Amino acid sequence: MTPPTADELGLRLCHHCRLACDATAQHCPRCNTWLHRRKHNSIARAWALMMTALILYIPANVLPIMHTSSFTGDSDTTILGSVVTLWLDGAWDIALIIFIASVGVPVTKFLVLGLLLLTVGRGSERSRRDRTRLYRGLELIGYWSMLDVFVAGLLVALVQFGALGSIEPRIGILYFGLVVVLTMLATMSFDPRLIWDTEPHHE
Amino acid sequence: MSNGTTPQSPPEADVTSRRWRLSLVWLVPLVAALVGLSMLIRAWQDAGPTVQVSFETASGLTPGQSQVKYRNVVIGEVSDIQLSGDNRNVLVTIELNHEAEAFTREDSRYWVVRPRIGTGGISGLDTLLSGDFIAADPGNSEQRTNRFEGLESPPPVTYGEPGKRFELKAQDLGSLDIGSPVYYRKVRVGQVVSYGLDKSGDGVDVVVFVNAPNDRFVTGDTRFWNASGIDIGVSADGLELDSESLISVLTGGIAFGTPEFSANREPAQAGTQFQLFNERGVALSPGKGPAQMIRMRFDQSLRGLKEGSPVELIGKEIGEVSRVTLDYDPASHTFPVVVDARVYPQLMGQAYGKLLSAIGEPVGGPSEVPLLFEELVSQGLRAEARTSNLLTGQLYVSLELYPNASKTEFNVAKRPIRIPTRPTSLEKLQEQLTRLVERLSNIPYESIARNMDGSLDALQQTLGQINRDVLPSAVDSLQGMDQVMAQMQSTLTTASDALDPDSPERARLGHALDEVERMSRSVRELTDYLRRHPEAMLRGRAAPARSELAP
Numbered sequence: 061m062t063p064p065t066a067d068e069l070g071l072r073l074c075h076h077c078r079l080a081c082d083a084t085a086q087h088c089p090r091c092n093t094w095l096h097r098r099k100h101n102s103i104a105r106a107w108a109l110m111m112t113a114l115i116l117y118i119p120a121n122v123l124p125i126m127h128t129s130s131f132t133g134d135s136d137t138t139i140l141g142s143v144v145t146l147w148l149d150g151a152w153d154i155a156l157i158i159f160i161a162s163v164g165v166p167v168t169k170f171l172v173l174g175l176l177l178l179t180v181g182r183g184s185e186r187s188r189r190d191r192t193r194l195y196r197g198l199e200l201i202g203y204w205s206m207l208d209v210f211v212a213g214l215l216v217a218l219v220q221f222g223a224l225g226s227i228e229p230r231i232g233i234l235y236f237g238l239v240v241v242l243t244m245l246a247t248m249s250f251d252p253r254l255i256w257d258t259e260p261h262h263e
Numbered sequence: 264m265s266n267g268t269t270p271q272s273p274p275e276a277d278v279t280s281r282r283w284r285l286s287l288v289w290l291v292p293l294v295a296a297l298v299g300l301s302m303l304i305r306a307w308q309d310a311g312p313t314v315q316v317s318f319e320t321a322s323g324l325t326p327g328q329s330q331v332k333y334r335n336v337v338i339g340e341v342s343d344i345q346l347s348g349d350n351r352n353v354l355v356t357i358e359l360n361h362e363a364e365a366f367t368r369e370d371s372r373y374w375v376v377r378p379r380i381g382t383g384g385i386s387g388l389d390t391l392l393s394g395d396f397i398a399a400d401p402g403n404s405e406q407r408t409n410r411f412e413g414l415e416s417p418p419p420v421t422y423g424e425p426g427k428r429f430e431l432k433a434q435d436l437g438s439l440d441i442g443s444p445v446y447y448r449k450v451r452v453g454q455v456v457s458y459g460l461d462k463s464g465d466g467v468d469v470v471v472f473v474n475a476p477n478d479r480f481v482t483g484d485t486r487f488w489n490a491s492g493i494d495i496g497v498s499a500d501g502l503e504l505d506s507e508s509l510i511s512v513l514t515g516g517i518a519f520g521t522p523e524f525s526a527n528r529e530p531a532q533a534g535t536q537f538q539l540f541n542e543r544g545v546a547l548s549p550g551k552g553p554a555q556m557i558r559m560r561f562d563q564s565l566r567g568l569k570e571g572s573p574v575e576l577i578g579k580e581i582g583e584v585s586r587v588t589l590d591y592d593p594a595s596h597t598f599p600v601v602v603d604a605r606v607y608p609q610l611m612g613q614a615y616g617k618l619l620s621a622i623g624e625p626v627g628g629p630s631e632v633p634l635l636f637e638e639l640v641s642q643g644l645r646a647e648a649r650t651s652n653l654l655t656g657q658l659y660v661s662l663e664l665y666p667n668a669s670k671t672e673f674n675v676a677k678r679p680i681r682i683p684t685r686p687t688s689l690e691k692l693q694e695q696l697t698r699l700v701e702r703l704s705n706i707p708y709e710s711i712a713r714n715m716d717g718s719l720d721a722l723q724q725t726l727g728q729i730n731r732d733v734l735p736s737a738v739d740s741l742q743g744m745d746q747v748m749a750q751m752q753s754t755l756t757t758a759s760d761a762l763d764p765d766s767p768e769r770a771r772l773g774h775a776l777d778e779v780e781r782m783s784r785s786v787r788e789l790t791d792y793l794r795r796h797p798e799a800m801l802r803g804r805a806a807p808a809r810s811e812l813a814p
Contacts, residue, residue, distance in 0.1 A: 104288050111292035115299050135328070 099251035109246035123232035130225030323395030338363035370402030425475035433539035438515035488546035556679035582606030
């Protein structure tokens with residue numbers, strides 16, 4: 061039913077230049093990169109990075125990401141706080157975008173990655189094709205969470221009117237940026253081929 | 264691809280390296296967790312006490328947003344606002360910072376900062392835009408609590424500010440308010456801290472705070488006065504304008520100073536009571552001593568004399584008019600004006616003591632003042648309403664000695680003391696003028712004019728008669744005389760002819776004839792003159808007539 065795997069054909073794919081090499085070779089004959097059958101330590105790395113991201117996601121949401129000072133007063137903004145403020149002010153569309161970018165996407169990533177890691181760890185065979193599709197989606201949406209960081213960076217750069225008003229970044233945005241980077245790294249360290257590696261065990 | 268000799272060795276290496284890398288990778292979440300934990304611990308350590316403050320209203324306060332500030336440093340945040348159980352108050356829960364632990368002292372104060380126009384200018388304007396915030400002032404007490412009653416208005420003086428509080432007794436508050444400035448020599452040295460009606464409701468107790476080091480200028484003899492607004496007074500001294508500073512004009516203020524004569528230069532103790540005078544002049548004037556009521560009765564209109572008009576004894580102000588009332592005398596159908604006045608005999612200064620010793624009364628005797636006035640009245644003391652200001656028509660009561668005034672009775676036992684009066688100088692002037700006019704109108708101008716008319720008529724008749732009768736006859740007689748003279752001349756000529764030309768008689772006769780000739784010429788001239796100027800008979804010859812007589 062399924063076509064033969066590269067392993068079965070005695071081939072290994074170079075991670076770097078995507079050249080199909082002989083499975084016995086140590087280095088890629090074209091780009092001289094180390095050849096591995098699967099990504100190194102993939103599941104553990106993905107788990108560790110995702111856990112880190114999860115831990116950092118807490119301060120990213122709790123701590124303020126921006127400090128707005130104007131003659132109307134100073135205020136610290138957290139991600140969810142700004143979403144609520146925008147929503148209450150009637151700008152539900154912007155609130156929705158920020159909510160999706162800063163809460164929806166990371167949480168989805170955590171859930172999807174967690175699911176993939178768990179199923180791979182358990183050697184599950186169910187809906188492997190869908191899981192692979194999920195992984196593709198995960199890679200696709202990965203950097204969209206950086207929207208928040210960009211917005212904050214843009215505002216900080218633009219809104220500098222001295223006494224009239226200025227916006228300064230706060231530590232929360234750093235954590236948030238780290239969360240996004242770490243989830244991307246975790247996604248990258250996950251090897252989707254592991255989803256299909258269950259087949260030989262099954263056989 | 265072709266080299267497949269060692270397919271087993273790489274998996275072994277994989278296994279060993281995998282174990283080692285596993286622990287390294289898991290360091291990342293561990294570090295993250297540690298960092299998070301340390302932040303949590305720090306936040307927990309930073310979390311300060313939570314206090315609950317009750318306010319009348321929560322207007323302007325938002326949970327999670329309103330801040331608590333001390334010296335404009337954020338020390339906490341409002342975390343919750345609830346109604347109190349009885350719905351009378353608002354309970355504001357404040358989460359204080361760790362370092363704001365001092366704000367749980369029992370006498371700490373909390374109040375909401377709102378825009379206020381105060382004496383120091385406009386404050387709290389930033390809250391117009393940023394929303395109100397709660398300000399706090401840490402107390403000194405050792406006791407701690409977490410329930411406070413918030414102040415509805417900011418306390419003007421914070422704890423720990425060096426200076427002294429003084430209590431002022433005032434008749435009314437005037438335009439003073441909490442925060443009204445206190446001036447010393449027009450320098451702002453303090454402010455009004457609080458005020459309230461005194462227990463009896465008869466006055467107002469105003470507490471002022473004078474900042475160190477200027478509080479040392481408040482001595483036992485210091486006088487405080489209300490420097491609110493501009494004092495424009497029309498008084499016996501003319502128009503008076505006095506103000507302390509522009510701010511005090513707008514918002515009121517208190518000034519203090521020590522009179523020149525003050526001997527007590529020791530700084531006053533904190534909490535000393537002072538009287539708050541209404542104006543500077545009163546405040547700084549020396550002590551008046553006890554007042555004595557006097558009553559005067561004037562038989563004239565006293566328009567311009569009113570309450571507060573000064574009473575002067577020989578030019579020295581010794582009191583003020585307290586009441587002006589109208590009386591009716593049914594016997595004479597007149598309305599005498601009764602003037603009651605307060606006099607402060609001690610304002611007479613040295614004269615007071617000397618007068619008393621002159622009449623043999625000890626200072627401080629029970630009826631020393633009536634006796635003193637008796638003595639003065641016997642010396643001719645009279646009250647008189649005088650104009651002090653012609654422009655405004657203000658009057659004042661002047662007590663002056665008129666040694667030749669008619670004697671009057673003085674009843675020592677009567678209260679208030681009755682001081683005999685005498686008409687005003689203006690009144691007297693009026694009287695004299697009236698008398699003068701009366702006398703002038705009594706002169707019989709008509710008969711005088713008639714008489715004069717008759718005399719002038721008679722004079723005219725006389726002159727006409729002279730002209731008509733006397734002058735022509737005089738001319739005639741003079742002409743006759745001329746003829747006589749001519750005859751005489753001819754006679755004498757014949758006589759001269761008759762005489763020998765050498766004889767002395769002849770010569771004398773010639774002389775005589777010359778004389779006669781000159782005479783006749785003069786007579787002719789005279790008659791000519793008289794013919795031309797008959798009035799010369801009466802008036803004599805006019806001075807420049809000499810040239811006319813030349814021929």
